[in-house]
Structures are given as C-alpha cells and as structure tokens.
Amino acid sequence: MSEPLAEQFDVTQHFDASRSNAYDDKIRRVVPGYDAMHEMAHFLLRAHVAEHAKVLVVGAGTGKESISYALANPSWTITGIDPTEHMLSIATQRAAHHQLTGRVNLHLGTLQTLKSSPPFDAATSILVMQFLPDDGAKENFLREIAARLKPKASLVLVDLEGTRASPEFNEFIAVWKAQQLATRADRTDVEKDFEHIVGDIQFVPQSRIEELLHLAGFGHVRKFYSAFLFGGYVAERQ
Numbered sequence: 001m002s003e004p005l006a007e008q009f010d011v012t013q014h015f016d017a018s019r020s021n022a023y024d025d026k027i028r029r030v031v032p033g034y035d036a037m038h039e040m041a042h043f044l045l046r047a048h049v050a051e052h053a054k055v056l057v058v059g060a061g062t063g064k065e066s067i068s069y070a071l072a073n074p075s076w077t078i079t080g081i082d083p084t085e086h087m088l089s090i091a092t093q094r095a096a097h098h099q100l101t102g103r104v105n106l107h108l109g110t111l112q113t114l115k116s117s118p119p120f121d122a123a124t125s126i127l128v129m130q131f132l133p134d135d136g137a138k139e140n141f142l143r144e145i146a147a148r149l150k151p152k153a154s155l156v157l158v159d160l161e162g163t164r165a166s167p168e169f170n171e172f173i174a175v176w177k178a179q180q181l182a183t184r185a186d187r188t189d190v191e192k193d194f195e196h197i198v199g200d201i202q203f204v205p206q207s208r209i210e211e212l213l214h215l216a217g218f219g220h221v222r223k224f225y226s227a228f229l230f231g232g233y234v235a236e237r238q
Contacts, residue, residue, distance in 0.1 A: 023087065024062055029184060030193065031127075032176075032227040038126075040224055041156045042069060044234050045122050048154040051075045053121040056148060059128035060106060063091025070095075070104050081107045081114055111144040119150040130159040133202045134212075142216030149237040155218060158225060158232040160197070163205045169229070173198070176228040206231055 028034045045055060052075045057066045060080025070078050082088045088108050095104040107114055123145050132138045145155060162169040173194070180190045204212075209231065210221050218235035225232030 024064055030180065031230060032179070033225070037158060037225050037227070037230075037232055038065060038068070041124060041126065041158070041232070042072065044156055044224060045069070045124070045154065046073070048234075049076075049121045053077070054079070054118070056120040056123040056145070057081070058111065058123060058125040058145060060091055061087045063088075063094045063104070063106070065124065065126065066091065066104050066106070067094055067098055067100060070100050071098060076103075078104045079107065079114075079117075079120070080104065081109060081111065083108070083110055111141070111148070114148070117148075120148055120153060121150060122154045122156075123149055124156040126156070126158040128159070129157065130161075130201050130203075134204050134208065138202070138204070139212050139215050142212055142218070146217040146237050151237060153237045155213075155235050155237065156232070157209070157213070157235065158230065159209070160201050160203060160229050161206055161209055161231040162203050162229045164203055169203075172228045203229075209233065 031037070045053075049055070053073070054077050055069060057069075057078060057080040060066050060082040061084070063080065066078040066080040069076055080088075080091060082091070085108060088106055091104075091106050095101055095106065125141075125145060129138055129141055132141055142155075142157075149155065162172070177190065177194050180193070181187060184190055206223070210233075213219075213221050213233070213235045217238050219238045220236040222234050223231060224234055
C-alpha cells in the first residue's frame with residue numbers, strides 16, 4: 001500500500017488560500033477544452049450507472065465537479081475527497097449554498113483515510129495522478145480506487161501525459177505555452193506555470209497509463225479526450 005498522497009507529494013503547497021480561490025477561473029484558461037472535458041466525463045458516468053448511483057470524486061478540489069453532478073442528477077450521492085483544506089473549505093461552502101449537504105459528502109484526506117463504505121458505482125480522478133511518481137505510487141493510487149468500486153464500475157481518469165524529451169512532447173509544450181502567452185495577460189504567471197508543469201508533473205506516456213490501469217484491476221480502457229499533453233480515459237473495474 002502506498003503512502004498517502006500528501007506524504008508522497010505535497011500537492012497542498014500548490015493550493016494555498018489565494019490559489020484555491022482563483023483556481024476555478026484559472027484552470028479553465030490553462031487546460032484546453034476544460035469545460036467540454038468535464039461535460040464528456042459527466043455523460044460517460046451517466047451512460048454507465050443506474051439512476052441511484054454513488055459516485056466517488058478523487059481530488060474534489062473546490063467542489064465544482066461534485067456539485068455539478070449532484071445538481072444534474074438528483075438521485076446521485078457524491079463522495080468527494082481531497083487533501084487540500086483550503087480547496088475543500090470552498091467546496092463545503094458551495095455544497096451548503098446549493099443545499100446539497102448530505103448528498104455531497106466531502107472528506108479531507110486521501111483515499112487511505114476514507115472510511116470503508118459500500119462500494120461505489122463509479123469514480124473520477126481528474127488532474128490528480130499526474131502528481132504521483134511512477135515508482136509504485138501511481139499503480140497503488142489506482143488500486144486504492146479500484147478497491148472502492150463495484151465490479152464493472154467505471155473510472156474516468158484525466159491527466160497530463162507524455163514522454164519527456166520526445167519530439168511530440170517538446171512540440172506540444174511549446175505550442176501550449178505559446179497559446180497561453182497569447183491568451184493570458186500575465187506573462188510572468190504563465191512562465192511560473194510552465195516551470196511547475198515541467199518540474200513537478202510526473203509524466204508517463206499513454207501506453208504506461210493504460211498498463212497501470214490494467215495492473216490495478218481495470219479493463220476495457222478507452223481514450224475519450226486529448227488536448228496537447230492532456231489525456232482522458234474511461235475504464236472498467238474488473
């Protein structure tokens with residue numbers, strides 16, 4: 001079993017109070033097709049769960065994903081988990097504002113600290129696993145999700161991917177950065193973002209992501225989203 005995410009990589013250092021408050025606006029500008037990707041993820045879940053579904057959101061962040069699922073699907077119960085206190089505080093306030101307390105359950109911590117419960121009908125992990133090194137941590141992370149899902153349950157997984165120093169990697173980094181510099185006013189902020197991307201993201205290629213999913217107990221892996229270095233998959237718990 002792996003160490004908790006916060007111990008393997010202190011993701012919380014990147015999401016202090018000010019960054020947490022600005023996260024929802026910024027992420028839409030940074031990730032190409034961000035809203036469309038989330039819409040696709042939502043409809044993939046809908047296609048594979050019954051009306052009264054229990055959905056696990058790994059990396060709940062500020063709660064946008066969990067709350068949008070709950071509002072659009074009144075019979076779903078959402079459990080969101082995140083190790084970042086500032087982010088989850090925003091999510092808790094939003095859930096209360098929409099009167100979803102009790103149907104959107106938020107847990108501060110990691111998968112290992114999530115209390116055992118009846119298995120979930122589906123799960124999402126969006127922009128989370130990319131922070132974990134491929135030294136067993138990525139595989140264990142996926143195994144922890146698989147252990148909490150019913151057989152045949154779907155996982156929607158989205159992360160940055162690629163092979164460092166490959167021609168394709170360098171091309172997409174350069175084009176993505178050019179797009180960000182052309183569409184965002186703060187050049188210094190863009191430069192810092194790409195220092196973080198190159199320095200902190202634990203890139204692995206698509207073939208390795210598919211292999212990790214299979215090793216963790218998932219099958220029927222399909223790719224549904226691709227944008228520069230972002231890749232999105234849906235897989236089935238075996």
